[in-house]
Amino acid sequence: MAKHRGLHRSAVGAILACAVLIAAVAGAQTETPAAEGDAEARALLEHIDDLFRGDASIATLRMEIRTERWERTLRMQAFSEGTERSLVRILAPPRERGTATLKVADDLWNYLPNVDRTIRVPAGMMSASWMGSHFTNDDLVQETRFSDDYDFRIASRPDAEPEGVWMIEMTPKPRAPVVWGRVEIDIEDESRLPRQTRFYDERGRLMRTLSYHDVQEMGGRTIPSRMRLTPADKPGEYTELIYEEIAFDASIPPGTFTLEALRR
Amino acid sequence: VNLLPRIAWRNIGRHRRRSAITATAMGFGAAVCIAMIAFADGWLGQIFDIVVGQQIGHVQIHDPDYPRQRPLHETIAEPEAVVATLDGLPESVAVSPRAHGFALLAVGDEAAGVQVTGIDPERERQVTALADHLVEGRYLDGASGQMLLGVGLAESLGAALGDEVVAVTQAADGSMGSALYSVTGIYRTGSARLDRGGAFVTLAEIQDLLVLGDGVHEIAFNASSREEIPALVAAAEAALEGRGLLVRTWSQIDPALGQMLELTDAMIWIILIFIFSVASLGILNTMLMSVFERIRELGVAQALGLRPLQVLRLVLWETLFLSLMAAAGGAALGVLGAWLLENRGLDLSGLMGEYGMAGVVFEPIVYGDLRFDRVVVVLIFMFVVAFLASIWPAIRAARLDPVAAMREG
Numbered sequence: 001m002a003k004h005r006g007l008h009r010s011a012v013g014a015i016l017a018c019a020v021l022i023a024a025v026a027g028a029q030t031e032t033p034a035a036e037g038d039a040e041a042r043a044l045l046e047h048i049d050d051l052f053r054g055d056a057s058i059a060t061l062r063m064e065i066r067t068e069r070w071e072r073t074l075r076m077q078a079f080s081e082g083t084e085r086s087l088v089r090i091l092a093p094p095r096e097r098g099t100a101t102l103k104v105a106d107d108l109w110n111y112l113p114n115v116d117r118t119i120r121v122p123a124g125m126m127s128a129s130w131m132g133s134h135f136t137n138d139d140l141v142q143e144t145r146f147s148d149d150y151d152f153r154i155a156s157r158p159d160a161e162p163e164g165v166w167m168i169e170m171t172p173k174p175r176a177p178v179v180w181g182r183v184e185i186d187i188e189d190e191s192r193l194p195r196q197t198r199f200y201d202e203r204g205r206l207m208r209t210l211s212y213h214d215v216q217e218m219g220g221r222t223i224p225s226r227m228r229l230t231p232a233d234k235p236g237e238y239t240e241l242i243y244e245e246i247a248f249d250a251s252i253p254p255g256t257f258t259l260e261a262l263r264r
Numbered sequence: 265v266n267l268l269p270r271i272a273w274r275n276i277g278r279h280r281r282r283s284a285i286t287a288t289a290m291g292f293g294a295a296v297c298i299a300m301i302a303f304a305d306g307w308l309g310q311i312f313d314i315v316v317g318q319q320i321g322h323v324q325i326h327d328p329d330y331p332r333q334r335p336l337h338e339t340i341a342e343p344e345a346v347v348a349t350l351d352g353l354p355e356s357v358a359v360s361p362r363a364h365g366f367a368l369l370a371v372g373d374e375a376a377g378v379q380v381t382g383i384d385p386e387r388e389r390q391v392t393a394l395a396d397h398l399v400e401g402r403y404l405d406g407a408s409g410q411m412l413l414g415v416g417l418a419e420s421l422g423a424a425l426g427d428e429v430v431a432v433t434q435a436a437d438g439s440m441g442s443a444l445y446s447v448t449g450i451y452r453t454g455s456a457r458l459d460r461g462g463a464f465v466t467l468a469e470i471q472d473l474l475v476l477g478d479g480v481h482e483i484a485f486n487a488s489s490r491e492e493i494p495a496l497v498a499a500a501e502a503a504l505e506g507r508g509l510l511v512r513t514w515s516q517i518d519p520a521l522g523q524m525l526e527l528t529d530a531m532i533w534i535i536l537i538f539i540f541s542v543a544s545l546g547i548l549n550t551m552l553m554s555v556f557e558r559i560r561e562l563g564v565a566q567a568l569g570l571r572p573l574q575v576l577r578l579v580l581w582e583t584l585f586l587s588l589m590a591a592a593g594g595a596a597l598g599v600l601g602a603w604l605l606e607n608r609g610l611d612l613s614g615l616m617g618e619y620g621m622a623g624v625v626f627e628p629i630v631y632g633d634l635r636f637d638r639v640v641v642v643l644i645f646m647f648v649v650a651f652l653a654s655i656w657p658a659i660r661a662a663r664l665d666p667v668a669a670m671r672e673g
Contacts, residue, residue: 069337070438110432117430119370125377128368132434185397258579 026100041154041168047192056081057219058244061092062100065133068235074131085257087138090131101130102262103140111262113200118259127179134208134229134239138179150183158189182205191215191226206232268574272581279554286550287586290646291594293543296640297536298598303605305533306633308525312391312490314454315521320514321360321484322493323500327511330481331517336365336436339479340509346451349425349503350485355496357488359392361480366633367433370464371421371447378417380431380463382470394464396452400599401449403467411445413453416460429463443473447573450503466672524574537643544649551657562661563669572662579658580651587650591643599639605632 042116056079063074070178074096089100098113108121126138166187172178182201186195194261197210208231211226225243276283325346340346343361350359363382368375385404389395394412395403400559404410411429413421423429427447434601435441445465452459471479487496493513501511515522555562562575570578610630 067438069436071436093439099440112432112440114432115442117284117370117442117444119375119430119432120373121368122375122377124483125368125375128377129434131440156505164564241397264523 038152041152041166044166044187045152045169056252057246057248057251058250060244061246062240062242062244064134064240064242065129065135066239068234079252079256081257087257087262091241099131100262101140102259104257108137109259109262110141113263116263120123126184132184134231134234134237137164150178152216155184162186165195191222193222208232214242218243219248223247268578269581269585269621272578273585275554275558275578275582276585279557283556283586283589284558286547287590287593289545289546289550290587290590291592291597293539294417294594294596294642294646295596295601295658297539297645298639299601299605300535300631301532301638301642302602303630304528305609305635305638308528309398309633310630311525315518316514319392319394319395319453319455319458320517321358322486322490323511323513324482324484324517325500325511328483328508329386334481336481338477339363339411339476339481340483341507343478343483346504346507346509346565348484350483350500353496353499353503355492355499356485358387359483359485360384360387362388362482362484363442363467363474363476363480365433365470367431367473368493369417369421369550370426370432371423372386372607374421374423376417376421376461377594377640378461379457380433380465380470382465382467384467388464390655391486394453397451397453398449398451401447403449405462406466409445409471410448410465412449412451412464413447414448414459414462415464416456416654417463418447418450420460426451430472431471435473436479437475439475442471443469443474462541467632470567483503490656495512507508516579522606525565536642540645540649543646544653547586547653548657549576551579551654552660554582555579555657555661558661559664559669562664563666564666566666567670575664576662579661582649583654583658584647587647590650591646594641594646595639598642599634602632602634606634607628607631 011168016201021036046221059078061078063076065072065074072093072185074090075092076088076090078086078088084105086102086103090096090098095201100111102109102111108126109118110121111118121137127134127136130140132136147229150172152168152170154166155169156162156165158164158166166189168185170183170185172180172182180199184198184200185198187193188195192213194212195211199207199209201207211228211230212226213228214226215222216222217223218225223243223246226240228238228240230238267631280572288330325339325340327338329335342363347359347361351355361384365380367378367380367381369378369380383394383404384407385395389403399415401412404412413423413429418424421429425447431440432440432442432447435449455462467480471477485496485500487493497511497513502513515525565578566572609631611629
């Protein structure tokens, strides 16, 4: 199977990165030399990749952020093309309306409507929060290929506890540009949909959990329409992304992913 | 009664070379100490100025939950009332409220994460010397849209005077805020943190950007001098009783710096004691030699009716005269050295280049600080050491048996 499957980004990366999160929740390149259980794991990840992948997508979503101090909801529209280009534009609330983030390959720009300026997010700010959420700028640009950057194995099969769930454990290869020490993804056997992804640091401490909820048909596919990111170190806080609408293989007007369009 | 000092004076004159060596050793020791203390005082003063005078202020108050992680929402309740209370304290000479926020600053294509501080320009001028450390441009005059940048930050952003700066930040209510400023001044304070990652705007503007209302995170205020700080702290704590605010001095805010200053101060005294120990060994040696060389002479003096106690006093008089000469010469030389240090400075850049400690980048040229009280202390110290060093030889001389002594030599 030498077919190029495109990038597999971390589920979180996918979320914002392809703006349309879903477009890249999972997916693995298939050239890795086969290891024990590899083929099955890859098949699962490929399935998810196929499930969520679209060449171009347009989505309307809500981002609900809850912190210890405040909670707020942002409505946004997201465009994505492949894994390299995406644009997220905030529709509400009014104070932030028009604020937009453009991602092209590894670069990230923010457009700030009330000062009418576009700024490029510097490397040093990649780990900073994106739009005040628990997602980071890095989540938007991260293009981790599990197949390139991670070794993966099946940690648990559906016949074992927890029943009906495949657990795939991924550890970054040496020198891989990955901030996580380990990533685990739970995939439901019956529906073949992701249930939860857990991110651990180098010392094996759980850093954050991304869970998938409210499976429904959207844009002609059956997908989880709500995802919740929970940071492990801030009890009670989370950021949720809720899809209101999504169109896969949509036709995106040319010039959408440019700095000129960003400030539209 | 005047006899003893006269004999002592004549004895010094009779052994000119030995006297000269002793007095020179003592005087030189004193001179080195005076110059060294002036150097250290100047250096410590410079560090104090950089950190305390240009950024911290003598005392600061915060909400107790603010200092650790500096969350935006932990502001000081009723800031205006607190400022007014502090203004009213006779011990406090200047009060400056501040608000801090972390923002992304972008100039053209360059951007950096920066600690932006909002200040009341006129109040801040009273507390810290920020206004005096502009290398380019001018200080904030209260008009909107003005920003001061640290020299290192301006360099890394490629920002020049008049350039537009875009600031983006997450406000206290979670929303994203952005604002435009123009670079009105560039400062160099010597603090790495401020110079490389700091910017200042007006308090009202940062409160607006961060959605803080009238909230401030910090109130810095000064006593009339470093020595008056404890009194100011006590007064402030009493006046703010019940408000649940944290009152801390600069050394509590920056313990590393406080400890460094204390340590350096202690080291100066250790070195001072060391130098005088060496000098006092010289004095001890000289006085012993002068006693041993004159055993016969002292024996004769005793045979002629000088009582042991008078012999002891004779030797001590000699020490006193030597010390006086040493003090005069040493003070003159030391003050000259210190004066040169104070006016010319000592350029350490060749020795260490740009160097820093505890986050402070030091000026390459250290200027001494000559203080009269330090000179007096050194001279008193020298007299005490000389006196202690000559007691034993003096006792030896007093205990001589005149008959045996006259047989010697």
